[in-house]
Amino acid sequence: MRENVMKNNKNILILDDEKNVLSALERLLHGSFEPDFCNNPLDALEMVRNGNYKVVISDISMPLMDGIKFIEEVTKIDSDVVTVILTGHSTVENAIDAINKGSIFRFLSKPINKENIIKAIEDSLEQHSNIIAKKRLFNLEKEKADMESMIRALSKVIEIRDPYTAGHQKDVAALSVTIAQNLGWDEDKIRGLNLAAIVHDIGKIYVPAEFLSKPGKLTSTEFSIIKQHPVVGHEILDTVNFNWPISTIVYQHHEKLDGSGYPNQLKGDEILDEAQIIAVCDTYDAMISHRPYRAALEKDKVVAYLKSTRGTQYKAEYVDELLKVIT
Numbered sequence: 001m002r003e004n005v006m007k008n009n010k011n012i013l014i015l016d017d018e019k020n021v022l023s024a025l026e027r028l029l030h031g032s033f034e035p036d037f038c039n040n041p042l043d044a045l046e047m048v049r050n051g052n053y054k055v056v057i058s059d060i061s062m063p064l065m066d067g068i069k070f071i072e073e074v075t076k077i078d079s080d081v082v083t084v085i086l087t088g089h090s091t092v093e094n095a096i097d098a099i100n101k102g103s104i105f106r107f108l109s110k111p112i113n114k115e116n117i118i119k120a121i122e123d124s125l126e127q128h129s130n131i132i133a134k135k136r137l138f139n140l141e142k143e144k145a146d147m148e149s150m151i152r153a154l155s156k157v158i159e160i161r162d163p164y165t166a167g168h169q170k171d172v173a174a175l176s177v178t179i180a181q182n183l184g185w186d187e188d189k190i191r192g193l194n195l196a197a198i199v200h201d202i203g204k205i206y207v208p209a210e211f212l213s214k215p216g217k218l219t220s221t222e223f224s225i226i227k228q229h230p231v232v233g234h235e236i237l238d239t240v241n242f243n244w245p246i247s248t249i250v251y252q253h254h255e256k257l258d259g260s261g262y263p264n265q266l267k268g269d270e271i272l273d274e275a276q277i278i279a280v281c282d283t284y285d286a287m288i289s290h291r292p293y294r295a296a297l298e299k300d301k302v303v304a305y306l307k308s309t310r311g312t313q314y315k316a317e318y319v320d321e322l323l324k325v326i327t
């Protein structure tokens with residue numbers, strides 16, 4: 001970390017109205033850092049506006065503008081800049097005022113010692129990296145939260161249209177997440193699994209409502225249209241650049257380990273883990289629920305079915321975890 005900090009020597013601005021102080025600092029920093037120097041606060045503000053400084057170091061007592069006011073203006077231009085005050089006349093009031101304004105990272109008193117100024121710059125550059133890293137993390141989290149809201153809105157769309165799907169996607173998601181948690185999956189992967197599960201049947205928007213609520217047996221044409229829903233779901237979700245493979249998971253949620261699923265008859269590891277978990281939970285939830293064409297199946301029959309497909313249609317590990325949760 002320190003080595004990286006030392007190499008980055010083009011991002012520092014030092015302001016002092018006394019030119020001999022600037023020359024002294026240039027000598028002290030020679031070989032370690034190559035800052036820009038300025039002896040006028042107004043010019044320095046212009047440099048901050050046009051530059052890309054990570055650290056700004058300022059004298060406190062200057063004509064035109066004092067250092068505290070200058071730093072305040074700097075942080076208005078760029079709130080990420082880390083600031084250091086140099087002073088020969090520091091008073092407790094100055095320090096308290098600056099610290100209360102929350103804008104000063106370090107105080108250094110004159111005369112400046114080489115070791116202290118280098119340490120202050122290193123610490124300031126590290127502080128800047130931390131600020132940027134935190135900001136990135138915050139933005140990434142916000143982006144993910146926005147995506148989650150969007151997915152939930154999409155989930156509502158299909159649930160409003162098809163009452164039989166209402167709750168199904170949420171139940172499948174809850175069960176899938178429990179299994180993944182019990183298997184010790186990474187938290188972020190579980191987050192993606194949850195999102196894909198709550199929207200896995202979004203492609204049913206393409207299926208005429210009367211097919212979905214038809215009390216009798218579906219014709220082969222009707223069934224082939226229903227079987228398009230993972231493809232349509234993939235098409236809808238593929239337009240968004242998610243942080244997780246949501247559209248692929250949705251595309252694969254009716255594939256089976258032995259290649260007997262649809263739409264692509266994928267086998268084994270060709271199917272994402274997330275799609276495999278959703279597939280088994282989806283099957284279970286559909287079997288225990290009332291459907292327009294049949295009543296809910298008894299739990300014993302469902303358990304027997306899951307056991308009979310363990311390791312063939314559905315991954316044994318996922319069936320075992322599901323059985324632990326439901327029995």
Ligand SMILES: [Fe+2]
Nearest residue numbers: 200201253254
């Ligand atoms: Fe489905």
